[in-house]
Amino acid sequence: MTPPATHATPTVLASTARIFDLSLGQMLWSRRSVFLAFLVGGPVLLAAGIRVVSAADRLGLPQINGARVGGAALFGTMIWLLYVRVIVPVLGVFYGTSLVADEVDDKTITYLFTRPIPRAAVLFGKYLAYLVCTVLLVLPSVVFVYFLVAPIGGTIGEAFPTLVADLGMLAVGLTAYGAVFAWVGARMRRPLVVGLVFTFGWEPVVLVVPGYLKRLTVAYYLQALVPHAMPRDSPVSVLLQVFSGGPSVPTSLASLAAIAVVALWWAGRSVEKQEYVLEQ
Amino acid sequence: MTPSAPAIVAANHLSKWYGQVIGLNDVTLSVPPGITGLLGPNGAGKSTLMKLITGQLKPSQGEITVLGESIWRNPALYFRMGFCPEQDAFYERMTGLEWVTALVRLNGVDERQATEMARRALETVDLTDAAGKKIGAYSKGMRQRVKMAQTLAHDPDLFILDEPLAGMDPIARRKTIRLIKEWGRAGKSVIVSSHILHEIESMTANILLINQGRILAEGNVHQIRELIDEHPHTVYIKADQTRALARQFLADDGVLSLTFEDEAVVVQTGRPDAFYARLTALAASGEFGTIHEVTSPDDNLQAVFQYLVKS
Incomplete structure (x- = not known):
């Protein structure tokens, strides 16, 4: 027998980078990405529709419940209602819960788990690929929406700083939701169901209940990062007032960072310890 | 060793x-x-x-x-x-x-x-x-x-x-x-x-x-x-010219039966060694096109195991 070789296991960081390399292309061109590209295309179509309608209107300003709103406010509303409350969590759920589950379902996990890398690196590398993939899906969509909606009743440059802040905020949201759902995927049975219940059941309900429970959501911290002044005297403003009174921006950022780090660490630990029994 | x-x-x-x-x-x-x-x-x-x-x-x-x-x-x-x-x-x-x-x-x-x-x-x-x-x-x-x-x-x-x-x-x-x-x-x-x-x-x-x-x-x-020689061995073969290939096996003494399933031939042989050697030679000759798949169900071994467990 050959004497033991003196190989050192590659570090988590190096292994993560290699799994990222391996996974990014797979993830970008997956059926899931194609399907979710349609989802993020929805707001662009809506924005295009609004632009056409507003161009046909003499005043050029769309109305929400009788109140005329400018492009910047409309953009802020779309960011909040479509991206923050729907698209970002949905992307987090669909990608995050499947980081390891896809490899298990496809039975390709064997090839990764029989290589000299820490198992947690498989999850971390795939998580990074998820971030790049979702950022590439979401951010262009937001930019398109901005350029379609912002000129309505205003100028493109006027609200540009908020666009930059929005892009940053959405990236932070994808980071936090992805980590939470990566943990759900690594730890729980039926992770997709759990993720959808969390996103469309737990978070909306808890956010309108007075008390501390709302701190057990991602949306609570994320909403504090929304930089927009919203239109008043409309149901949207009423809705947004319900969500107001959140933590400060630094507190939110620190909380979201803590959520992401802790969730990822737990997820990595679960993957390290868990057995994956593949159906023959 | x-x-x-x-x-x-x-x-x-x-x-x-x-x-x-x-x-x-x-x-x-x-x-x-x-x-x-x-x-x-x-x-x-x-x-x-x-x-x-x-x-x-x-x-x-x-x-x-x-x-x-x-x-x-x-x-x-x-x-x-x-x-x-x-x-x-x-x-x-x-x-x-x-x-x-x-x-x-x-x-x-x-x-x-x-x-x-x-x-x-x-x-x-x-x-x-x-x-x-x-x-x-x-x-x-x-x-x-x-x-x-x-x-x-x-x-x-x-x-x-x-x-x-x-x-x-x-x-x-x-x-x-x-x-x-x-x-x-x-x-x-x-x-x-x-x-x-x-x-x-x-x-x-x-x-x-x-x-x-x-x-x-x-x-x-x-x-x-x-023990295994006492039990017929089954081989499933898929080839470009399955029927022409099957005709080659008819002359073999060891072949006990031939049946066709979809585009494949299923052969039962009493002498697997000789059969596989012949199959390899036929594949190498290229006379019958490409042989795409050769598999063997586990019935052969199952029979031997049943025998071993009983005895």
Whole structure:
């Protein structure tokens, strides 16, 4: 027998980078990405529709419940209602819960788990690929929406700083939701169901209940990062007032960072310890 | 192999169960260096044992060591091991070269060196011409060979091969058997599973017989050879010209029956050695087009095991 070789296991960081390399292309061109590209295309179509309608209107300003709103406010509303409350969590759920589950379902996990890398690196590398993939899906969509909606009743440059802040905020949201759902995927049975219940059941309900429970959501911290002044005297403003009174921006950022780090660490630990029994 | 050579795999009262189902039941064994065949019908526990040896599963009870170390959560051992799993699973959109390179890179090798190692491995399994093709477009036999390529690319000391010949055409089968024997001669160790005695016998005389999660016997393959000869051996063959190929078998004394299923012929033979030799010669002649698939159901071995368990 050959004497033991003196190989050192590659570090988590190096292994993560290699799994990222391996996974990014797979993830970008997956059926899931194609399907979710349609989802993020929805707001662009809506924005295009609004632009056409507003161009046909003499005043050029769309109305929400009788109140005329400018492009910047409309953009802020779309960011909040479509991206923050729907698209970002949905992307987090669909990608995050499947980081390891896809490899298990496809039975390709064997090839990764029989290589000299820490198992947690498989999850971390795939998580990074998820971030790049979702950022590439979401951010262009937001930019398109901005350029379609912002000129309505205003100028493109006027609200540009908020666009930059929005892009940053959405990236932070994808980071936090992805980590939470990566943990759900690594730890729980039926992770997709759990993720959808969390996103469309737990978070909306808890956010309108007075008390501390709302701190057990991602949306609570994320909403504090929304930089927009919203239109008043409309149901949207009423809705947004319900969500107001959140933590400060630094507190939110620190909380979201803590959520992401802790969730990822737990997820990595679960993957390290868990057995994956593949159906023959 | 020297008598004092340390075991490459040692199991001590090893059990694995999945909920209420027992996969492996109180197995104690010591696998010597060299080539060892793990022989058993489907569902016997071969894959469970392979997964325990490769550290994919954690023992429910007992312990297992590989190359002298515990394998569970010990990734450094994978530098010295190559695993060819049974399942037909790949990243279908990658080319063979990209896939093998990406896996070799996980061994800490840089891109250039990994590509070189992958090319050599693909050459070893005769896939150089198809290296740039997407795996999704590979035939069953090519998919088996690309799995072998990722197993050998990093030059491991111990090969764990789970049903490596399944679906290969006769020529690829012969080459793979030759390759495994070369590894044995080069001082590498191989644990290879199959449900076909004939395949194992062509690689090694040292076998582990497994059935219903227990090791039935360890030792020399020739001792059960006579038993298997008493039972007809079934072979399923898919070729370009299946019927013309089947006509060639009609004249063989050893062939007991021929039936057609879809585009394949199912042959029952009493002399598997002679039959496989003839099949390989016919494949090499190219007279009947490409032989796409040769598989053997596990009924052959099941019959022998039933006999062994009863006696």
